[in-house]
Amino acid sequence: MKNPVLKDYPHILLGADYNPEQWLHMPEVLEKDIQFWQEANMNSFSVGIFSWSVIEPEEGVYNFSHLDDVMDRAAEAGGKIVLATPSGARPHWLAQKYPEVLRVNERREKLLFGERHNHCFTSPVYREKVQNINRRLAERYKDHPALGIWHISNEYNGNCHCPLCQAAFREWLKKKYHNNLDELNRAWWSTFWSHTITDWEQIESPSSLGEYRVHGLNLDWMRFVSDQTIDFLKSELVPIREVTPDVPVTTNFTGFNHDINYWRAKEVLDVTSWDNYPSWHNDEEPACYVAAKTAMVHDMYRCFKNKPFFMMESTPSCVNWKPVNKLMRPGMNTLQAFQAISHGADGVMYFQFRKSRGGMEKFHGAVIDHVGHQDTRVYREVQSLGARLKGLDELVGVGTKSEVALVFDWENIWLFDDIAGYHNKERKYIPTCEKHYYPFWKNGISVDVLDMDGDFAPYKLVVMPMAYMLRPGVEEKIEAYVRGGGTIVFTYISGIVDENDLCYLGGWPGGRLKEVFGIWAEETDTLYPSDRNHVEVDGKIYTAVDYCDLIHLRGAKALGAYQEDFYAGRPALTVNGYGAGRAYYIAFRDTGDFLVDFYEKLMTELALVRNLQGELPENVTAQRRGDFIFLENFGENETVVPLHRTYKNYETNKVYPYECVLAPREVKILVEI
Numbered sequence: 001m002k003n004p005v006l007k008d009y010p011h012i013l014l015g016a017d018y019n020p021e022q023w024l025h026m027p028e029v030l031e032k033d034i035q036f037w038q039e040a041n042m043n044s045f046s047v048g049i050f051s052w053s054v055i056e057p058e059e060g061v062y063n064f065s066h067l068d069d070v071m072d073r074a075a076e077a078g079g080k081i082v083l084a085t086p087s088g089a090r091p092h093w094l095a096q097k098y099p100e101v102l103r104v105n106e107r108r109e110k111l112l113f114g115e116r117h118n119h120c121f122t123s124p125v126y127r128e129k130v131q132n133i134n135r136r137l138a139e140r141y142k143d144h145p146a147l148g149i150w151h152i153s154n155e156y157n158g159n160c161h162c163p164l165c166q167a168a169f170r171e172w173l174k175k176k177y178h179n180n181l182d183e184l185n186r187a188w189w190s191t192f193w194s195h196t197i198t199d200w201e202q203i204e205s206p207s208s209l210g211e212y213r214v215h216g217l218n219l220d221w222m223r224f225v226s227d228q229t230i231d232f233l234k235s236e237l238v239p240i241r242e243v244t245p246d247v248p249v250t251t252n253f254t255g256f257n258h259d260i261n262y263w264r265a266k267e268v269l270d271v272t273s274w275d276n277y278p279s280w281h282n283d284e285e286p287a288c289y290v291a292a293k294t295a296m297v298h299d300m301y302r303c304f305k306n307k308p309f310f311m312m313e314s315t316p317s318c319v320n321w322k323p324v325n326k327l328m329r330p331g332m333n334t335l336q337a338f339q340a341i342s343h344g345a346d347g348v349m350y351f352q353f354r355k356s357r358g359g360m361e362k363f364h365g366a367v368i369d370h371v372g373h374q375d376t377r378v379y380r381e382v383q384s385l386g387a388r389l390k391g392l393d394e395l396v397g398v399g400t401k402s403e404v405a406l407v408f409d410w411e412n413i414w415l416f417d418d419i420a421g422y423h424n425k426e427r428k429y430i431p432t433c434e435k436h437y438y439p440f441w442k443n444g445i446s447v448d449v450l451d452m453d454g455d456f457a458p459y460k461l462v463v464m465p466m467a468y469m470l471r472p473g474v475e476e477k478i479e480a481y482v483r484g485g486g487t488i489v490f491t492y493i494s495g496i497v498d499e500n501d502l503c504y505l506g507g508w509p510g511g512r513l514k515e516v517f518g519i520w521a522e523e524t525d526t527l528y529p530s531d532r533n534h535v536e537v538d539g540k541i542y543t544a545v546d547y548c549d550l551i552h553l554r555g556a557k558a559l560g561a562y563q564e565d566f567y568a569g570r571p572a573l574t575v576n577g578y579g580a581g582r583a584y585y586i587a588f589r590d591t592g593d594f595l596v597d598f599y600e601k602l603m604t605e606l607a608l609v610r611n612l613q614g615e616l617p618e619n620v621t622a623q624r625r626g627d628f629i630f631l632e633n634f635g636e637n638e639t640v641v642p643l644h645r646t647y648k649n650y651e652t653n654k655v656y657p658y659e660c661v662l663a664p665r666e667v668k669i670l671v672e673i
């Protein structure tokens with residue numbers, strides 16, 4: 001079943017952030033932009049993101065003329081506008097007149113006006129001012145034919161420690177702990193170092209000037225910050241929903257943003273979207289790995305709403321904020337766009353359409369460069385991408401079917417960043433999830449990315465790396481899933497603490513999971529970076545690094561054993577038959593090759609459906625939406641992909657009976673015939 005993002009617009013969106021307010025003194029520039037935009041085969045602009053000081057130059061004085069102009073021109077051209085609320089950057093006058101909107105940092109220093117994404121999410125004044133400008137925008141454009149979707153704010157992030165936020169945090173805690181300080185003290189284990197709290201007013205947000213080692217407090221603070229940001233988003237939506245109830249809303253997320261548990265925002269939005277800036281062509285990681293990492297994030301964003309999403313920002317050439325800002329090689333822009341589409345995106349947008357002349361982003365890639373004409377490598381590539389996308393209306397709204405779920409949980413990021421123990425510098429939770437995702441990408445098997453509260457039932461395989469903390473109900477869900485016939489994979493450092501970061505008593509993994517996995521873990525050996533152990537599985541020796549759990553069998557079968565040190569011979573990989581299903585425990589971190597072999601074996605045993613039958617060459621993946629199979633070559637070489645049946649190129653109608661050739665960075669869309 002199709003589930004399009006914009007109900008009345010049956011095309012893939014190709015757009016860009018557009019900031020005409022920077023060019024109002026040069027109308028001849030704006031005149032050309034619309035022509036360039038149309039000739040690039042683009043059909044969308046995201047506008048208004050940083051327009052507040054122009055649309056409300058003084059409190060209560062409004063001027064929407066530049067937005068009117070873009071909206072009208074987009075409508076004339078049959079395009080759609082992604083209309084932003086401007087809360088991501090407030091005007092000077094607002095901060096000057098109402099200093100409470102300015103943030104206070106964790107050292108309790110009041111910040112000056114500056115930067116962006118820097119307002120207090122609690123401030124009633126800021127909320128009121130934002131609601132006011134949002135209402136004005138909604139009322140002005142509610143019936144405008146170009147209004148496609150709301151872009152609420154911009155990349156929400158950060159936190160504020162002002163007195164208003166402290167008070168809101170205490171209220172949040174009172175609610176969570178039923179107004180009961182004993183409950184809170186138990187959850188925070190606060191008798192440790194004699195930090196028992198006897199009055200709610202003693203509670204302060206974590207600060208390097210004071211309390212920052214009570215992990216329960218830190219975790220609750222992160223939960224509060226996330227909830228408060230989402231609450232701010234909800235407050236932005238009040239006038240929007242009231243005035244434009246039928247216009248969908250999104251906000252642009254950023255990868256694995258540290259401050260917000262995006263899973264908790266999904267209900268508030270109609271569509272998810274995210275800003276994608278991978279380090280293509282970097283000198284540290286192979287191309288296939290950068291591609292797989294990016295693919296995993298796309299999959300996660302698709303899964304939030306389980307329907308197509310937008311890639312709201314990307315660069316058509318380079319960014320300007322990484323240590324090295326390398327140009328994307330020819331074809332990479334197109335491949336990046338198709339990668340997003342192949343994982344479920346129905347919109348591909350850039351930051352930005354016209355490159356700023358001054359300011360911090362003047363060297364950031366854009367569709368139109370300072371040269372001011374269309375005869376550039378970047379423009380031509382965007383134009384030819386646009387031409388291809390025009391032929392893909394049939395794809396709009398089509399979903400993805402996955403038999404595998406990878407569980408990645410935001411609260412575990414917070415905990416792994418905060419706990420004391422294991423590798424204190426970096427515990428590599430996200431890279432570990434990526435390493436477990438990679439074998440599926442490499443084999444062209446679609447994966448859904450869920451958090452631990454997701455529904456496991458539809459999947460043949462659930463992969464749950466480093467599931468350190470388990471929220472209530474997860475243990476039971478895993479038990480029922482495996483008993484009912486599911487296969488689950490756990491790793492080292494899993495099932496260690498409950499939702500308050502309190503260790504499970506009675507051995508790990510917590511509670512009934514010891515029965516499900518048929519093991520218990522007694523200790524974890526943390527290795528120095530140059531330390532190695534080895535593990536033998538099926539006669540092959542793999543290298544163990546960083547972590548080795550020392551486990552005991554309690555019914556599980558050992559499939560691999562450590563080769564060295566005082567735990568030589570002890571199990572390093574186990575499987576347990578439980579009910580109608582199976583539970584695997586990988587006790588060690590490997591250097592990557594073990595995971596590929598392990599999952600490839602499992603793919604065969606579970607007969608997981610590949611998007612393209614047979615083996616794929618290096619750096620190539622196959623992703624699928626409905627009948628459309630996307631063959632993507634992230635490598636630098638021409639590659640022959642063997643085919644086990646006849647396919648047709650959807651765009652050219654060329655038939656491939658045995659094989660098809662992909663140029664470097666090429667994507668072909670195949671359909672079965």
Ligand code: GAL
Pocket residue numbers: 154155275277313319320351361364
């Ligand atoms: C994003 C931001 C854009 C632009 C872009 C540059 O994080 O939303 O406004 O700054 O980065 O890459």
